[in-house]
Amino acid sequence: MSELDQKTRTELEAAAFRRLVDHLRERTDVQNIDLMNLAGFCRNCLSNWYRDAAEERGLEMDKEQSREIVYGMPYDEWKSRYQTEATADQKAALANSHKDH
DSSP, X not given: OOOOOXXXXXXXXXHHHHHHHHHXXXXXXXXXXXXXXXXXXXXXXXXXXXXXXHHHTTOOOOHHHHHHHHHSSOHHHHHHHHOOOOOHHHHHHHHHHOTTO
């Protein structure tokens, strides 16, 4: 494959981001703590990175706005619909693997 120009690269990265967000929206059975334990990031991390990118470009965005972009609905609504209580094992795994997060 030849070298990608910046516009094409940005378009491909944006498409991959949208696909990841769509996938996470569909997989409401996958809890954030499981994502953290397995991959080292979760939906909240992704929304924070989105907000950081907006702010780097001089755009104001609060945490709730960026979370709604990732979750596809207000965060509190997503939590009430889909979030389950973390098990002791999940909490222990998180504490042991992400002490600096």
